Amino acid sequence: MVIKSWLFSIVLFETFIYVYGWGPVGHSTIVRLAQSQLSDTAPEWILSLTPWHWHGNLSALASWADDILYPNTNPTGYDNWQWSRPLHYINIPDWSCNYNHERDCVGDICVSGAIKNYTKRLETELDDIQQTEALYFLIHFVGDIHQPLHTGFASDRGGNDVKGHYMNGTYSTNLHSLWDSGLLTTRLHRNFHSNASLYYDHIYELMINLPSEDNDNNIEQWIDDNIKIVCEHIYFDENNVTMNATANFTLGEVYYNRSISIIEQRLARGGRRLGVLLNQLAKTRPQKSSDQKNKLSSSTIALIVVLVVEGVLAIVVGIIFFIRYKKRSSEPNSFSLSSTKE
Structure with a gap:
C-alpha cells in the first residue's frame, strides 16, 4: 500500500509539472491585465459569472483549470476533471518548428482547440453553470497558450524531461518548470520584493506600450510565435549548446537575462489578447432576459x-x-x- 501511494505520488508529480502553466502569478497577471481593458457591458457580464465574494475579480479564478486537477487543491473531485489535461498544451514533433493543426491537435484535443471550443460555448445560449465553466477554462487556456513550452516538443513533454540545475540550486529542476515559474520567481524576488502587485504594474506598462498588431485574434499566429521562441531560444544553453533529455543542464545569469524579457512580453501580449477576446464575447454572447435592461417605448413611458x-x-x-x-x-x-x- 505504501509503495502504491509512493508510485501514485511520483506519477502525480510528473503530470503536475507537465500541465501547470505560468504558475499563479503569471496566470493571475494575464487575467488582471485583461480585466483592465474591459469596456461597455463586459464588466457586468464578468460579475454575473464570478462568485459574489470575489466582487467580479476574475483573476482570482485564473488558476481554476489547474486547481481542479489535483487532490491538494480539489480533494473530492479531481478525478472528474482528468479529461481536461490534454487541453492545456500542444505537442509538436521535435524541431519541426511549425504548427499543423491536423497533425498536432487531432480532434481539437489541445489548447488551441480548447480556446476555440470554449469561445464558441460562450457565444451559445447555455445555462449559467456551463457559461461559468467555459469562462474559467478560457481565461486559463489563453494564458497557457502564451507560455512557449505549452507548444513544445512531444518527445520531452514540453521540456519536462530536460532537467538540470538553475542558479546553483541544490535541487534539480526542468526546462518547463523554469519557464512556468522559476525565471519569474527570480525576477519578482530581485526587482519587486516578491510583490505580485508591483510586478503587475510593470507588466501593465509593457502591455499598454505594445505596438498594435493585427493578430490579436489569430490563435495560429500565437502558436507560431511560441514555436519560434522554442526553436530559436529556449533549448540553447549559455554556451549556445542544444539542451535535451539526455544530459543535465546548468543555467544561471546568462540564460535568465536573455529569457526574462521574452517571458514578460508573452505575459503582456497574453493579457492584451485575452482582454480583446472578452470584450468581443461580451458583445456577441446571447442576451438573456434576466440581463437585458427593459427598454420602454416613449408611448409606454408617457x-x-x-x-x-x-x-x-x-x-x-x-x-x-x-x-x-x-x-x-x-x-x-x-x-x-x-x-x-x-
Whole structure:
C-alpha cells in the first residue's frame, strides 16, 4: 500500500509539472491585465459569472483549470476533471518548428482547440453553470497558450524531461518548470520584493506600450510565435549548446537575462489578447432576459407618467376631503333646544 501511494505520488508529480502553466502569478497577471481593458457591458457580464465574494475579480479564478486537477487543491473531485489535461498544451514533433493543426491537435484535443471550443460555448445560449465553466477554462487556456513550452516538443513533454540545475540550486529542476515559474520567481524576488502587485504594474506598462498588431485574434499566429521562441531560444544553453533529455543542464545569469524579457512580453501580449477576446464575447454572447435592461417605448413611458400623475392627484383629493370631514365633525352644533314649561 505504501509503495502504491509512493508510485501514485511520483506519477502525480510528473503530470503536475507537465500541465501547470505560468504558475499563479503569471496566470493571475494575464487575467488582471485583461480585466483592465474591459469596456461597455463586459464588466457586468464578468460579475454575473464570478462568485459574489470575489466582487467580479476574475483573476482570482485564473488558476481554476489547474486547481481542479489535483487532490491538494480539489480533494473530492479531481478525478472528474482528468479529461481536461490534454487541453492545456500542444505537442509538436521535435524541431519541426511549425504548427499543423491536423497533425498536432487531432480532434481539437489541445489548447488551441480548447480556446476555440470554449469561445464558441460562450457565444451559445447555455445555462449559467456551463457559461461559468467555459469562462474559467478560457481565461486559463489563453494564458497557457502564451507560455512557449505549452507548444513544445512531444518527445520531452514540453521540456519536462530536460532537467538540470538553475542558479546553483541544490535541487534539480526542468526546462518547463523554469519557464512556468522559476525565471519569474527570480525576477519578482530581485526587482519587486516578491510583490505580485508591483510586478503587475510593470507588466501593465509593457502591455499598454505594445505596438498594435493585427493578430490579436489569430490563435495560429500565437502558436507560431511560441514555436519560434522554442526553436530559436529556449533549448540553447549559455554556451549556445542544444539542451535535451539526455544530459543535465546548468543555467544561471546568462540564460535568465536573455529569457526574462521574452517571458514578460508573452505575459503582456497574453493579457492584451485575452482582454480583446472578452470584450468581443461580451458583445456577441446571447442576451438573456434576466440581463437585458427593459427598454420602454416613449408611448409606454408617457402612459406610466399619466397614471402616476392621476394616482398622485387622487391621493391629494382624498386627503383634502378627509381633512374637511374631520374639521366638520369636530365643530359644535349650531342649533339650540327650546325649553317648555308645564
